[in-house]
Amino acid sequence: MLNLKHYRSILCLNGVLPRADFFATDLPIIAADGAANHLMQIGVTPKIVIGDLDSVLPEYLNSIPSYYHYDQNFCDFEKSLQYLEKQQLLPAIIVGVNGGYLDHVLNNVNLFLKTGCVLFAPPIYGFVFDAEQHSSLTCPLNTKISIFGIPSANITTTGLRWNLYHENLQFPGKTSCFNRTQEPEIRIDVHNGAALILVYLKESEY
Numbered sequence: 001m002l003n004l005k006h007y008r009s010i011l012c013l014n015g016v017l018p019r020a021d022f023f024a025t026d027l028p029i030i031a032a033d034g035a036a037n038h039l040m041q042i043g044v045t046p047k048i049v050i051g052d053l054d055s056v057l058p059e060y061l062n063s064i065p066s067y068y069h070y071d072q073n074f075c076d077f078e079k080s081l082q083y084l085e086k087q088q089l090l091p092a093i094i095v096g097v098n099g100g101y102l103d104h105v106l107n108n109v110n111l112f113l114k115t116g117c118v119l120f121a122p123p124i125y126g127f128v129f130d131a132e133q134h135s136s137l138t139c140p141l142n143t144k145i146s147i148f149g150i151p152s153a154n155i156t157t158t159g160l161r162w163n164l165y166h167e168n169l170q171f172p173g174k175t176s177c178f179n180r181t182q183e184p185e186i187r188i189d190v191h192n193g194a195a196l197i198l199v200y201l202k203e204s205e206y
Contacts, residue, residue: 049066
């Protein structure tokens, strides 16, 4: 289950967002430029909109605090992360990563991998494990889970249908895509490298 207590903010990118009830939280909601349009249209007012402000509609921009960041060497996602870091609002739950043009999605994922945050793209919950990191996850039986080396990782798992033992995963290359949980608690150990973990939650879990 996605636990909001571990995070300091929700950062919304200009992609597919969760339902409006997901945003019923005390966490500050930050919009990266055009994401403010989607939020306002589902009845959610962000705390602030950040970026070069070329996508947010004028009628929304007039009613939401904004932070204009003009430097075109950075995308709105990067600008928002800089703001969150300065405001001590990291780690964040990042939503809106997916949807839209493929190159935008790939760039969003590329930036996310370096943040230490989590992504939520219903029904997917994603996070990164670095070398020597391990975790036990409690999931319903048969939960779908995918593991990618980014760009490579040596991984051991327990509790999966197709367990890995010091398996070398790479992207591009060999991945453990669409694996399944076979026990209520699973363990993932990253011996070296870094891995992207994507867990498919059931609707009742978010």
